[in-house]
Amino acid sequence: MLVKNGMAFVDGKFIRADVRIENREITAVGLLEACPDEVVKDAEGLYVLPGFVDIHIHAFGGADCMRGEADVRRMSEGLLQTGVAAFVPTTMSAFPKETHEALEGIKHVKDHPCANGAAVLGAHMEAPFLAPQFKGAQLGECLQLPTVQAYEEMTHGIDCVKMMTLAPELPGAIDMVSYLKAHGVVTCAAHSAATAQQVHAAADAGLSQITHLFNAQSPLHHREPGVPGAGLADDRIVVQVIADGIHLHPDILRIAALCKGSEGMALISDSMEAAGLPDGQYDLGGQAVFVKDGAARLANGVLAGSTLLLHQAVSNMIKLAKMPPETVIPMATSTPADSIGAKGYGRIQEGDAGVLVLMDRDWNFAGVVA
Numbered sequence: 001m002l003v004k005n006g007m008a009f010v011d012g013k014f015i016r017a018d019v020r021i022e023n024r025e026i027t028a029v030g031l032l033e034a035c036p037d038e039v040v041k042d043a044e045g046l047y048v049l050p051g052f053v054d055i056h057i058h059a060f061g062g063a064d065c066m067r068g069e070a071d072v073r074r075m076s077e078g079l080l081q082t083g084v085a086a087f088v089p090t091t092m093s094a095f096p097k098e099t100h101e102a103l104e105g106i107k108h109v110k111d112h113p114c115a116n117g118a119a120v121l122g123a124h125m126e127a128p129f130l131a132p133q134f135k136g137a138q139l140g141e142c143l144q145l146p147t148v149q150a151y152e153e154m155t156h157g158i159d160c161v162k163m164m165t166l167a168p169e170l171p172g173a174i175d176m177v178s179y180l181k182a183h184g185v186v187t188c189a190a191h192s193a194a195t196a197q198q199v200h201a202a203a204d205a206g207l208s209q210i211t212h213l214f215n216a217q218s219p220l221h222h223r224e225p226g227v228p229g230a231g232l233a234d235d236r237i238v239v240q241v242i243a244d245g246i247h248l249h250p251d252i253l254r255i256a257a258l259c260k261g262s263e264g265m266a267l268i269s270d271s272m273e274a275a276g277l278p279d280g281q282y283d284l285g286g287q288a289v290f291v292k293d294g295a296a297r298l299a300n301g302v303l304a305g306s307t308l309l310l311h312q313a314v315s316n317m318i319k320l321a322k323m324p325p326e327t328v329i330p331m332a333t334s335t336p337a338d339s340i341g342a343k344g345y346g347r348i349q350e351g352d353a354g355v356l357v358l359m360d361r362d363w364n365f366a367g368v369v370a
């Protein structure tokens with residue numbers, strides 16, 4: 001397959017380049033002539049982007065990673081059609097046995113990928129080591145203090161955990177951060193009442209991300225910057241941002257992007273099962289979720305994940321937050337990939353995953369080539 005005549009995002013800028021994909025891998029980038037019998041996709045007038053990488057996603061299209069392998073496979077196949085090349089299925093608060101079963105399902109798809117699906121890079125555990133007062137849509141009864149014993153009860157025999165979100169102020173959290181770092185797991189802070197000083201101390205121990213910046217965490221005050229303030233100020237930290245225009249005001253999206261730049265901010269979906277589906281009533285962790293105008297809320301009005309697709313997040317950052325495309329594209333591609341050490345994803349270069357996203361000149365999704 002040769003994608004010809006498009007403006008491709010290569011090495012941080014848009015250039016007139018053709019891209020050849022063979023066996024789901026990019027094999028050539030440049031001004032290329034089609035080989036005999038080669039399928040050609042004309043991308044005249046379109047932007048050609050690397051496939052997206054979503055490091056925080058619970059569910060999509062009626063499928064939820066907490067429900068086991070079959071649902072993770074449905075997510076994988078559905079997400080590829082929205083331009084996602086790779087993702088990190090994210091678990092919700094649940095009791096240890098349920099969490100273990102969900103992680104097993106994620107591991108199976110990681111080890112035995114779908115032929116026509118987005119790759120699973122590992123699992124992101126968003127619970128249970130969270131602060132009750134900032135639990136958001138997480139189930140309070142499943143939360144617990146961070147201990148290695150509790151972690152091993154949920155993950156024994158499973159080596160696919162790539163990321164964990166926790167509240168760094170909890171007793172035992174700093175030791176847990178050190179333990180996870182030693183086991184190659186990326187630690188993120190959220191659902192947390194931490195002070196800025198506590199976040200910096202956790203970063204000293206290896207914490208390297210803030211999950212859904214500003215959402216379900218201590219606020220930013222000019223005399224106590226809290227979790228978001230520390231995330232914006234600390235260069236060791238990548239901030240995850242939900243750019244659906246609902247979780248954060250466009251001014252805040254712009255401030256975060258100006259602060260962190262393209263390599264310090266990762267666009268996430270944090271989506272629940274209604275993503276890709278119409279408004280209505282859905283489920284998240286056994287709770288009823290009401291989706292109206294794309295906003296997903298529990299009965300008490302608390303935001304319960306999103307219905308965001310990453311191509312919409314890119315478009316929102318360009319149109320709502322008024323950030324240059326060259327700054328925004330890495331936030332949905334190479335930055336999330338690099339932040340978890342996922343080689344082979346996030347760039348248009350030889351050897352990388354053969355998934356390309358097409359967008360029109362007004363930054364509307366125009367299809368995927370995979």
Ligand SMILES: [Zn+2]
Nearest residue numbers: 056090126270
């Ligand atoms: Zn989440």
